[in-house]
Amino acid sequence: MVQVYLIEHEPLTLIDTGVKTAESLQTLRAAFDELGHGLDEVERIILTHYHEDHLGQAQVIRDAGARLELWAHEAEAPIIESWTPERHEKLDETNSLLREYGVPDELLERQTRWLRKVMKKGPPISAATSVERVLRDGDRIPFKDFELGAIHAPGHTAGHLLLHEEGSRVLISGDHIMGDAVPFTENYYVEGPPKPSDPLARRPRFSGLTPYLESTRRLRRQSFSAILPAHGGVIERPDRHIEDALLFYDVRVQRIERGLRSLAAMGQEVTGWDIWKALFPKADPVEEMRTRMLMVIGALDELEAQGICITSRRSDGVLVHMHAPRP
Numbered sequence: 001m002v003q004v005y006l007i008e009h010e011p012l013t014l015i016d017t018g019v020k021t022a023e024s025l026q027t028l029r030a031a032f033d034e035l036g037h038g039l040d041e042v043e044r045i046i047l048t049h050y051h052e053d054h055l056g057q058a059q060v061i062r063d064a065g066a067r068l069e070l071w072a073h074e075a076e077a078p079i080i081e082s083w084t085p086e087r088h089e090k091l092d093e094t095n096s097l098l099r100e101y102g103v104p105d106e107l108l109e110r111q112t113r114w115l116r117k118v119m120k121k122g123p124p125i126s127a128a129t130s131v132e133r134v135l136r137d138g139d140r141i142p143f144k145d146f147e148l149g150a151i152h153a154p155g156h157t158a159g160h161l162l163l164h165e166e167g168s169r170v171l172i173s174g175d176h177i178m179g180d181a182v183p184f185t186e187n188y189y190v191e192g193p194p195k196p197s198d199p200l201a202r203r204p205r206f207s208g209l210t211p212y213l214e215s216t217r218r219l220r221r222q223s224f225s226a227i228l229p230a231h232g233g234v235i236e237r238p239d240r241h242i243e244d245a246l247l248f249y250d251v252r253v254q255r256i257e258r259g260l261r262s263l264a265a266m267g268q269e270v271t272g273w274d275i276w277k278a279l280f281p282k283a284d285p286v287e288e289m290r291t292r293m294l295m296v297i298g299a300l301d302e303l304e305a306q307g308i309c310i311t312s313r314r315s316d317g318v319l320v321h322m323h324a325p326r327p
C-alpha cells in the first residue's frame with residue numbers, strides 16, 4: 001500500500017499517485033469524492049520518485065480529464081517519460097553488475113528466467129507520462145498562500161525528492177524515510193555495463209547507499225514536526241526515525257565488513273558473492289539473491305568510500321575485495 005497526499009490549495013496538487021490498477025484507481029476516486037473533488041480537477045502532480053507505486057496512475061489521472069502539470073526531479077524525468085516494465089527492471093544490466101561481484105552465470109540465468117515469469121503475471125502497474133517541469137535541490141514550489149521547498153535526497157533512487165513546508169516544519173518524504181521500513185538503495189551502471197572489449201575498467205555507477213547515508217545525515221540538523229511518508233503512516237517522532245534509518249544501515253554495513261574480514265582472514269580472495277553465501281546460508285539463491293546482493297554491493301561500495309575495503313579485479317573479470325584496517 002502507498003500513501004499519496006492531496007494538497008487542497010491552488011493549484012490542487014497531488015503528491016505521488018499509487019499503482020496503476022483498477023483497485024488503486026477506485027480507492028483514489030473514493031478519497032477524492034470524500035473531499036469533494038473530481039480526479040479531473042488535479043492541476044499538478046509532484047512525484048517524489050519514478051517507482052511504479054508513485055508514478056503508476058499519473059497518466060490515468062490525465063486520461064480522466066485532468067489538465068495538469070507533472071513535476072519531478074531532473075534526474076528522473078527521462079525515466080518517467082520512457083517508463084516500460086522491462087526498462088524499469090534493467091535485468092541485463094543488473095546481471096552484469098551481479099556477475100562483476102561474482103554471482104555465477106548459471107544462477108543468473110535461472111534467476112532471470114524466474115523473474116521474467118513473475119513479471120509476466122499481470123499487466124504493467126505503471127505507465128510513462130510527460131514531465132512539464134523539472135526540479136532541483138532548493139527549488140521553491142509555489143502555491144497561492146505558501147510554498148514547498150524541494151530537497152534532493154538521492155539514495156533510494158538517484159533523483160528522489162523530499163518536500164518541506166517551512167511554516168509547519170512538515171516533511172513529505174516519499175520512500176526516503178518510511179514509517180514501517182527502511183528503503184533499499186538502487187545500484188546500477190550510469191553509462192552501461194562493462195564492455196566486452198574493456199572488461200577490466202570500473203564502470204561509473206549510481207551506488208545509492210553512500211548518498212542515502214549522506215542525505216539522511218543532512219536531515220538530522222533540521223527539526224521536523226512530522227514526516228508524511230509514502231508507506232507506514234504519519235511519523236510523529238521524526239528525529240528517532242531518521243536515527244533508526246541510519247542505525248539500520250550502520251548495522252548492515254558492519255555485518256558485511258565482519259563477513260569480509262573473517263573470509264579474508266582465512267587467506268581467501270573474497271568476492272561479493274562469497275560474502276552473500278557466508279551471511280545468508282539459508283536464503284534461496286533464486287528468489288532472495290538479488291536484493292540482498294545489491295545490499296552487499298552497496299555496503300562494499302560504502303566500505304571502499306571509508307577506505308577499509310580495497311578492491312581489485314581477478315583475471316576472469318570478477319572483483320575481489322580485501323579488508324584494510326580502519327585508517
Ligand SMILES: [Zn+2]
Nearest residue numbers: 049051156175
Ligand atoms: Zn520507491
